[in-house]
Amino acid sequence: MHIKYTISVIFIVTLVIIEKENNIISKVSDKLSTQLTPILFGPSLSAPHNASADQHEDRLLENSTWSTQQSSSPASASGGQKHILLLATTRTGSSFVGEFFNQHGSNMFYLFEPLWHVERMLSVESGGTNASVAGPAYRDVLHQLFLCEFSLLESFIEPAPQDHVTASLFRRESSQSLCEDPVCTPFVRKGFERYHCRVRRCGPLNLTLAAQSCKQKEHHAIKSVRVRQLETLRPLAEDPRLDMKFIQLVRDPRAVLASRMVAFSSKYKIWKRWAVGEDLPVDEDEVRKLKGNCDNIRMSAEIGLKQPPWLRGRYMLVRYEDIARFPMHKATEMYSFIGIPFSATVEEWIQHNTQASKEVSGVYSTQKNSSEQVEKWRFNIPFKLVQLVQQVCGPTMTLFGYKFAENKDMLMNKSVSLIEERTFL
Incomplete structure (x- = not known):
């Protein structure tokens, strides 16, 4: 009798866990499919309102095939832009190395750990990061960001941005691109912004302006440990x-x-x-x-x-x-x-930041000897x-x-x- 009872309890608990995981996957899938439709079809490939599911599938297949065929000569399609993803894990010096790109100058758009928001939301909802859910979410958010589209990232930011404005972007101050004109809007003394720009006072981050600035930059770089x-x-x-x-x-x-x-x-x-x-x-x-x-x-x-x-x-x-x-x-x-040509500003930053004294060389500092x-x-x-x-x-x-x-x-x-x-x- 006890054995039957135990088996029944285990079976019920297993079903609850599976259902919970399916709900999480469903939520993330909804976010991805809703936000990615414009990206997948693009302006010239947008599906007509009365198109059937099969027609949608055919268009996606054509687009995917065309992408694969054209990938051998990306420079012409990308207009000469370079897209750099620095992949690492925590405590490998990635913040330090990321500065090699952040310090490049006015033609580099750099983002520091945007996937932090994705990981945080998935962890809060599931009690941990599920690799089967996180992998596609990370990929699709990165894909949009390299195309200067912030809408999918917005859906993971808590509290949700209002009119595409947020005071909660993780480590905004670690991106020069988000703390310079025209992204740096006039400072407003209300509300709390934990990750505020260090070198100047800016208002909450306007993601529309950030996207516009991204499109004007020649190259795009993102650092991620996730x-x-x-x-x-x-x-x-x-x-x-x-x-x-x-x-x-x-x-x-x-x-x-x-x-x-x-x-x-x-x-x-x-x-x-x-x-x-x-x-x-x-x-x-x-x-x-x-x-x-x-x-x-x-x-x-x-x-x-x-x-x-x-x-x-x-x-x-x-x-x-x-x-x-x-x-x-x-x-x-x-x-x-x-x-990309190696810039003098990066060279100067490296010289200054690889000879730091013990007083400034903290656990999270990018200044190290x-x-x-x-x-x-x-x-x-x-x-x-x-x-x-x-x-x-x-x-x-x-x-x-x-x-x-x-x-x-x-x-x-x-x-x-x-x-x-x-x-x-």
């Missing part, structure tokens, strides 16, 4: 209106863990307890998360480095350690890969955690050229580098 799989972004690479370049930034997983334990202390309590020597059983969920992160990074890199036809000439892998040691050289390489940061983690993390990361993330470390520390003495020996010299083509 995309898990490069493969999901294939439609961006195959859209003839975009000349996409993907730069994947990676860092030694051991260094990433050490940095996250400091920056996200409340989320890494178990790791910190392990670090101070508490004899706790290995938390399988935490280890599974670590492995999942490493595997996603590695699989994306493996796809990129193989250079399939849709990614040929569009993918570049960069290690944080190489940027930290040779920032000017690596920045020049990135600009060469993209096909970068050469000192490369292997600093080795003296801030116990060897037993290093061993665990090496065990779980070994294939990822091998692919990126990070050497294993065989013992505590090797870990602490400054004269022994744990970074292989590598060239990623």
Whole structure:
């Protein structure tokens, strides 16, 4: 009797979970389908009001086929514009590297982590980020943003923008494009804007003006730590209106863990307890998360480095350690890969921001004495955690050229580098 009761309860709970997940997927699908229709059809491909579903499908298929055929010569279709997506995970130096594009000058439109809003809404509604829902949502929001269309992003911002005006865009101040004329509207002393522009006082962000500014810029760049799989972004690479370049930034997983334990202390309590020597059983969920992160990074890199036809000439892998040691050289390489002249303003910013003193070099600061940061983690993390990361993330470390520390003495020996010299083509 007890067994039958238990099975019934499990069955009911399972149905509730499935129904909840389906509702979330349905909500996100509604957002995407409603907002993407104008993008998919475009002005010349808009479907007539009396068109049948089959006709709609035929038009989409024709548009998709045309996009694939034309993707071999994107520069002509994109009008010479370059579209850059900096892909990374948290604590890999992506904010620092993103400034290489943010500081470029008046012809670069840069956005800092716009997918934060998407992740936040999906997490609030589901209690966590569901990869099957998040992947398509991230892709489609990025697709629109590179086309200077903000309507889909608006649908994820809370509280909802009024007349396309919001005081809640995440880290607005990290985008020069959103804090300069004409996007910087006159300051109004009412309401609260957490992410206000630092260098000047601006009113709440008008997304219509932001879209207009985006269209006037020659190049567009976005930085994101939320995309898990490069493969999901294939439609961006195959859209003839975009000349996409993907730069994947990676860092030694051991260094990433050490940095996250400091920056996200409340989320890494178990790791910190392990670090101070508490004899706790290995938390399988935490280890599974670590492995999942490493595997996603590695699989994306493996796809990129193989250079399939849709990614040929569009993918570049960069290690944080190489940027930290040779920032000017690596920045020049990135600009060469993209096909944009390296600007004097970026060069000046790099010179100023890679020689920062300890007083200004905080956890979230983009000002670092970068050469000192490369292997600093080795003296801030116990060897037993290093061993665990090496065990779980070994294939990822091998692919990126990070050497294993065989013992505590090797870990602490400054004269022994744990970074292989590598060239990623």
